[in-house]
Amino acid sequence: MEVVSPASLSQALALHTECESRFCAGGTALQLDWAKGLAKPARLINLARISELKAVTESAEAILIGPLATLSELLRDPAISGHVPLLHDALSKVAGPSIRNRATLGGNIAGMTGCLLPALIALDARLEWLTLDGPTEMDIAQWLAMHPKDGILTRILLPLQGQNERWLFRKIGLRAAFTPSVINAAARLSTSAEGDILDARLTVGGGIVPPTRLRQAEALLNGSNLKAINWRALHDCLMETISAPTDAFRSADYRKRIAANAIVHGLGGDLPGRKTFPVQSALASMPAQEGEIRLARENATAVWHQRPDIDAKISGNLLYLTDSRRSDMLVGRILRAGVPHARILSIDTSAAEALPGVAAVVTHRDINGLNAFGIVVQDQPALCFDTVRYAGDAVAAVAAIDSETAERALALIKVDYQPLPIVTDPEEALRPDAPSIHAGGNLQRELHFARGDIAAGFAGAAHIVETTYVTPRQMHGFMETEGGHAYVDDEGTLHMLAGGQHGGRDRMQLSRILGMAEDKIRVVTSPTGGAFGGKDELTVQPALALLALKSRKPVRLHLSRAESVLAGQKRNPMSIRMKTAIDSEGRLVAQKVEVLAEAGAYASLGPGVLETALEHAAGPYVIDNVRTHGRLAYTNNGVCGAFRGFGANQMTYAVECQMDKLAAACGLTAAEIRRRNLRKPGMAGYLGQLVAPTERADEMLAAAVNSELWTRPLGLAADEEWIIGTGMALNYQGNGLGSVVPDPSGGRLSLSRPGMIEGGFGLDELGQGLMTLVKATVAAELGCARDDVAAVIGDTARAPESGSTTASRGTYVVWASTRLAAPDFAGQMRSAAGRVLGREPNMLALAPGGFIERGTNSGDILLTYKQLADQLDEEDLPSVTVTYEFPKNDYTASNARLIFAFGAALARVAISRVTGEVRVLDLHQHTAAGPVMDLAAYLGQIEGGAVQGLGFTLTEDSPMREGLYLSANLDTYMLPGIQDAPKHMQSFALESLAEGDIYGPRGVGELGIGAVTPAIANAVFAAIGHMPTVTPFPTETILAALEEGQ
């Protein structure tokens, strides 16, 4: 592509006529267009040097805007905010700050889909337009109708808004801000002093909605008085005349409805639908809980520590594993199938191999070991050989001198596919006539559990609630996508440095694939830029290893976001049918649960997710008669696997919503029905298994009931748009991998040559604060300072096996390993120090900075740790390694947890009568997970989990069609942005453990996400009487519920 930068309009026009070309103003839309597959033009004509296109001037009647004026310049322009406030308001709602710095008004218009078009039409904007035939001027609506191809926009003329105007601009998107438009509406009513409407402008547009002036609706308004508008007729007319398409995200009807609502409500009219909503009853308070702390820096200055890696992360100095750069380093790329199901007839790599600059091309033929991986079952090929089962399947990989060469080489690899029938719905996948994705059929796993007599339970019930809850294919959305680098050293050891969650297991799986001994492979997994379960399974490691081994050069490989979306794991979508019964006293008497989960093309940890979901089927409640049945189905949709919550949060959503529905059915409060059914200390777990003695469900319920959130305003807000409600949910989350899964744990305490006390753990720093935890735990146990401790983590060559950094197990592993190793290690330290100092070891103690005399508080350091290390030979440096199995019970009928953490979430939400959108105003989380080892890290897990849960609840899903993702990137996959985060969040911890509980601090990695979804759903239920049973909540369904009973 050629880029030219003419200095004048005439030059630009001339250049345009010579060949197929495209004008470029700010250029902010080009990467998106190209990413969507739009071809680059032969010539790009950069208009930025034409200075006459930038000026903004003012006359008595109009503002004259050069099309190259950026949106942020216009947003700051006092002439715009003063005289065209509708445009000012629109500008503030379009794009994000950095995009507005480069995007231009001209670009927004000329792209024909810009979010500002309805505003400009409503403002009667006129455009000056230059073609080879000379300049023309026309109304913007007329210009849009022309679909002009050739010519340059030279000026935008905006008449000033009048004094007596009622106006609105509303952008409705897929999330609160920085979002694609679902539909935008703009309106202006010019009125006389008496309120007679002289001139109305009503418009819609934005994104895929054609920018349109709504003349019929305008005619209804013209001539009538503001006080006498027939809003119902206006709404009906808007519904009839707005034209909007359906896409994968929102229907045409919904778009029309919300635009009509926005116009009617924005102009001061009455919305259709009801205005009366249920009145929430106050909860009776419960006895206050002692000892709960609010997690906040200001409450805890003394125990608030800065995490050790924070400065390096903030300054950009921290090298992630995808940041490694060396002059001899090759760039790797992976060839993805691109088709969801096909037989591979042949793979021809000869042209790619012949391309200059290509160092290695690898396929299944380069695999010496088992061409299969998977944490539970090995059903996923490292590189496909006979079949591809989803569009992101890896088929081949190349390493080349740079990324352009690598990409060109990928395009030269010829793979012949014979398409196979696809199955993309889990229910259909389980039909006998469905095409088989794996040799054993599509039923990957089926699980049953039953206790008591559910038939008798249901027969004696006073109320039965049966609901199907549907949960999404949520994307992990870690900011650092999958990747890393690898090299082979002179001894032939493969060094694999790639984001992951269990180096030891990655090494085992690589060893199996490569046919190499584990001791010839080193795996480094830290620092990783976020994981949330999505880097638990192998990602790029097999292809990266093969490329490094074949090329014998360092190779880096970092997935683009688009490739990460295509190939990476997501949360297993689930459909949970739950039938729950209570007796006349509100006690749970029977429950039947049917779960259908989707695995995608390969199992990964899906079987574990399903099993965990079923293990949490009763939440923290007691039900004597239960039956659960779960199935996990293969499909040709992407791959699914571990994701924070691991099935428990999906099931908690169902359980906790059932409780509120049952409460409504029998007339009890949400608190009272829970109180009558809570687990009690000493009870067995849901499956009948032994559980740890600490039970805190009672305390969490009390904390929720006593929350100040219930006293905040509820019901219809003064603006008559937002309806406010508060809801709660309890949380009960298992820790650890469970009873039937090997769960080896361990760690090491040692004195390093430079004199640091090292806590060595084969766990990974994913962002959660592992290094903080190690420093805090080791210092607390030994009595030294945090600064005396170094965390040695995430490297199979330097840290011992500790198990996976998943399942909220890391905190326990660090704590338990340290406690196990500390007596021996401290003894070795004191002995060594005693020898150096010539003192009795038992008279010495470890203290901040070094050894002190036991029993004194003089603070005198007799010997620093560094001084001790300096005096010792390498082999005499104290070191203690411990290994043990993560605590578990002896339940073997299925996987069962021993340790649980408890929580309660309260959400105060606002629901829009205009759009059906839900916003979270307040989110409070109460937690009981044992001692808080580091306040900041604990708080971070609770808050971060909450907003991930909020995304799961309100905005995040990965819709698919024919095995292909419809959201290819973060432009339409809606991770919560800062404006989606709750306005106010508070987090609390209750630290006590029951007497005799030996399990110490519980992990809180998953606790923060667990109860958020049902708390929000229950708040919606409380506010409008409609329980959302599909996540993310379909705004269309909520809006329909609001309009019922009108």
Add this chain to the structure above:
Amino acid sequence: MTIGFTLNGEARAITCPPETPLVTLLRDNMAMTATKEACSIGRCGACLVLIDGKTANACLTMAFQLEGATVITTEGLDADPLAATIRKALAAENAFQCGYCAPGFVMALVALLKENPSPSEDDIRKGLEGNICRCTGYHSIIRGALSAARMVQETLK
């Protein structure tokens, strides 16, 4: 195409295809990896830089658009006292977890506080609409930004 621009105070001339994104020039051609890449289409803010004093997504900025421009990357903020204050406040608050989004957030806050040294929480939220963080739930970042604003106020007194 050869493009001349100023990068962190140094004059540079770079030869590359004209549409090469700035983020690629930085991370791959110059091994300056403090600028992060997480979506490549301007939707996450991880790659924010300052171009002529204003935030820009390095993934959307093409090489030809840099001609004559002044570019400050995360590396270039080391010399900026306002950035130092912001970094200190964010660090004290443990504002980030995995940290991959952090350089982009700092860049957005530098631009915000340069223009408005006493932002409200609402101003901060608006100023950070273009940045995605997946770990923290944003509140630690808001607390850090408010603390930074207070520290800036102190220095102005």
